[in-house]
Every structure is written in C-alpha cells, then in structure tokens.
Amino acid sequence: MNVKDLIPKDKLDIETAERLKQYSYEEIKSIIPDLLEWIQDMNWPVARTVAEYLTSISENLTTEIVEILNGKDEMWKYWTIGVFGIHSEKPMNPKVLEIVNRIAHYPNPAEKECEVDKQAIRALGI
DSSP states (O other): OOGGGGSOSSTTOHHHHHHGGGSOHHHHGGGHHHHHHTTSOTTSHHHHHHHHHHHHTGGGOHHHHHHHHTSSOHHHHHHHHIIIIISOSSOOOHHHHHHHHHHHHSOOHHHHHTTHHHHHHHHHTO
C-alpha cells in the first residue's frame, strides 16, 4: 500500500482518516505535513478524526508543531493550539509549551487579531 493513500482526499473523507488509526508513526511519518494541513480548519468534518490520530502520536510531532506555531498562518496556529494544547490528554512538549506561553503573554498583532493569544491562554489554563 502506498502511504499517500492515507491522506484524506477532501474534507468529507472520514473513511480514509479512520484508516490512519491502524498505522504507527513510523509507518506514516512521511505524510505528517499533509495530515497537519487537515487541522487548518477544525470545522472540516475530516479534521476531528485526523486530529485524534495526530494527538495519539504527538510526542513525535514537536518539530512540525513548532514550525506551525512559529509560522504566519494565525488560524492554523489557533487550531493547532486547540488540538495539541486543549483537546489532547497528553502534556505539551516543553518546546511547544514555550511558544504557547509566548503567544499567551506576548502575542504579535496578527496573533492578537485572530485571538490566538486567547486560545493559548485557554491551553495554559490561565
């Protein structure tokens, strides 16, 4: 099987997203960036299923999460903090936690405008 077949084809492709649960991080690590794109908008039906899988392997995603949180896509930051900081049962990696703290206390203007700072505050429970 081609691992690329595990990337949802559209925002309604929950069936493909459900199949992810059968695979380990090692088996799908090459498509992690593609899967993270599906949490850019948690209103998409497929996003929740992909997010559940990604949180189950979150200890392997620090580099990718840090890239998103240091990027310029404020809504992706917002949803990423929600997925890995609010809705995950796992604690945030210290590197991720450091960035979330910065966003909560010293947001840039774009983060403030998109309420990423408020999402970070919720994730920190402050």
